[in-house]
Amino acid sequence: MSKMQFAQICDLVETDPIHARDIDRGALVGNWINSNPDTSSIARVNVFEEDGKLQLQAFAVGQAGPGDWGTTTANVFAAGPASRVGAGFAATFNLGFAEVRLQAMIMKGLLVLAQFHLFKDDSGRESYFMREYYAKTHEHFNR
Amino acid sequence: MTHEDKLLGRWLNTNHETRGIAECTVARDAYGITVSITGVGEDGPIQWPPARATLLANVEEEAGQRTRALLATFDLGFMRAETHMRINKGVFVIVLFATFLDDSGRANYLNREFFYRQP
DSSP states (O other), X not given: OOOOOOSSGGGOOOOSOOOGGGSXXXXXXXXXXXXXXXXXXXXXXXXXXXXXXXXXXXXXXXTTEEEEEEEEEEEEEESSXXXXXXXXXXXXXXXXXXXXXXXXXEETTEEEEEEEEEEOSSSOOOOEEEEEEEEEESOOOOO | OOHHHHHOEEEEESOTTOSSEEEEEEEEETTEEEEEEEEEOSSSEEEOOOXXXXXXXXXXXETTEEEEEEEEEEEOSSEEEEXXXXXXXXXXXXXXXXXXXXXXXXXXEEEXXXXXXXX
């Protein structure tokens, strides 16, 4: 067996193989609503499992009400290289004129969503970063 | 000093016992911004291959002003580290999403560490 490679010593761990499906996604799955009712970005997200994969549906604030960005597959990330507890996810929405990359992590029961809005059109708009907070709600979103 | 300039420099981990990233250097050249990371190793520091960073407007406000954030991906062969970096109240924050590309069985994971500017 070859020596385990690492770039920081916290990655030097001995563990039985952990597959993505082994990671508990319980804390991630649910309907999440933006803590800021005046947001101009993603108002709510629906995180669910389908065919063993984590799926993410986002609803953004639009001119005429919530805009459904559709559903994309999210990659699950654990709390550490030997952990089986899901601590966050990463996903990308391709909106044509823009790509929105998301990096999410659970912190104190909140979903902290880092958003990278990368414009691909010739509108001259500057790509930007923002971070918003979401609380899990029992409200059921349509999907 | 521009908001971009404020990101430049050598940043040291606030946690001297970290087992992750020891320090980070953000530099600018003719082609843009480069980020260099030094990880904590068994027998000394591990220098990661530097990565080009995408500079983004940070629409979170700090002291009533909009700042800048960086998005950078480090390709380490056996692992890909997708990171974003920003300054929050003078603290440089690195959020790292690590994906293992080898067959070591390790779980992909995320981490967040805090850095102060080298005095």
